[in-house]
Amino acid sequence: MRKLLNRNKDGEFGAIGIGAMIVFIAMILVAGIAASVLVSTSNTIQIQALATGQQTTKEVASGLSVFEISGQVNVTGGTKYDINYTAITVKARPGSGDIDLNNTYILISDGSTKALVRYGHMNSTQIYIAKASTAGDLFTRLSGDDWDCCNYENFGIAVLQDYDSSVTEYNPVINRGDKAVLFVRCGAQPTGDSTAQAGVFAQEISERTDVFGRIIPEIGAPGVISFSAPMSYVDTIYKLQ
Secondary structure, X not given: OHHHHHHHHHHHHHHHHHHHHHHHHHHHHXXXXXXXXXXXXXXXXXXXXXXXXXXHXXXXXXXXXXXXXEEEEEEEOOEEEEEEEEEEEEEEOOOOOOEEHHHOEEEEEOOOOEEEEEEHHHOOOOOOEEEOOOOOOOHHHHOHHHHHHOOOOEEEEEEEEXXXXXXXXXXXXXXXXXXXXXXXXXXXXXXXXXXXXXXXXXXXXXXXXXXEEEEEOOOOEOEEEEEEOOOOOOOOEEEOO
């Protein structure tokens, strides 16, 4: 009788051992699946964090800086009127990557009109881009038809400094050391010239006018435009900013 009971107990112990083994194996499988999910998730998070870090670095380090802004007063028949043409010299910020001026916009306002313009080549068959010469006035190179691509929706580009020739007609890209001049036409359509187009404000910049805006690249910090026109126009060329 005792031997029979012992056998039954041994059988029960065996069943319990098999059950414990099944539970143990299930726990190992669940832990393995959980570990696999955690590893996969951590890899995904790491990749996203790396991409976010790289994009943040580009946004912080890249951008445009406004080097100088000059303006030319409209002189007709010996009479000085108001500023009709502006030349904005820009350069890449320290540590910045390449900046494509094709994808750069100028957002500018005189307090009554707010205009958004881009490189003239993108919207016009006329391409304006020239090598700026150290001999002569920068604005004199823009006489006549050169200004036709600078209007209420387009700005023109002139190369001021470009050692590696990265600024071209179809692909104007500035990088470290480059300086480019962005030309913006401000005034209204000239009287008697039906082919000419109005500028960004449809009027010239009069005395004491506050002008502000941004030069917005595709990636990075924008360049700041902020100046006040002189109290009176005595000279023809003015350094505005």
